[in-house]
Amino acid sequence: MDHIGAYEQAKTEVSELAYLILDQLSLLDLALDREIDVNRFISTMIIIKPKKKLPYHTFFNISISPLLNGGNEPVYRLHINPEGSYMSVLFEPDVFGLQVIRSFIIKNIDLLEKALTEAYSAGFVWNDAQAGALPKGYQTGVIGENYIKLPFYELRCPLDLSKERSLLIADILTSFALAIPFVEFFRKGLGLR
Numbered sequence: 001m002d003h004i005g006a007y008e009q010a011k012t013e014v015s016e017l018a019y020l021i022l023d024q025l026s027l028l029d030l031a032l033d034r035e036i037d038v039n040r041f042i043s044t045m046i047i048i049k050p051k052k053k054l055p056y057h058t059f060f061n062i063s064i065s066p067l068l069n070g071g072n073e074p075v076y077r078l079h080i081n082p083e084g085s086y087m088s089v090l091f092e093p094d095v096f097g098l099q100v101i102r103s104f105i106i107k108n109i110d111l112l113e114k115a116l117t118e119a120y121s122a123g124f125v126w127n128d129a130q131a132g133a134l135p136k137g138y139q140t141g142v143i144g145e146n147y148i149k150l151p152f153y154e155l156r157c158p159l160d161l162s163k164e165r166s167l168l169i170a171d172i173l174t175s176f177a178l179a180i181p182f183v184e185f186f187r188k189g190l191g192l193r
Helices: 003-028 095-107 109-120 165-189
Strands: 042-044 060-064 075-080 086-091 153-158
Touching (some): 003 075, 003 165, 086 165, 095 165, 109 165
Antiparallel strands (some): 086 153
């Protein structure tokens, strides 16, 4: 079995898909630059170890972001995996960004909930799997408590890769369009808007 050949073919297809999505997404989100080298946003986790019994990952992630703040901002992400693909809008802030966003959430909870309602209408669901205890300095019952407990913020939506490519791209763009207010909420909180 030619693992390297299959990998290169898959990477080429993912790269083409990424460029098509970036091209159209940049028309919806003006912060994105159509000239970005999409390959730098494709992370591959395929580790070929044919002589070892360890399993290897077989997925690609495409993350598209304007890189306005050194990467400390929300990204559009496609997780392509034979065992379950999804699209998401993800914000994994550094420690300072997390403090800023938590404060912004408390002051603007209505804006966040409005953005979430719009994204939910596109089929996105809130990923709160990593919710922990309230961070130091926050009291139980604080406004936005459920959001303050999170170390990152992500909305996910299942992705059906069996669709014809043009329909798949249209579905991705329609969903991401409804998630733009979520992205803009975090950009505004970081002072990027």
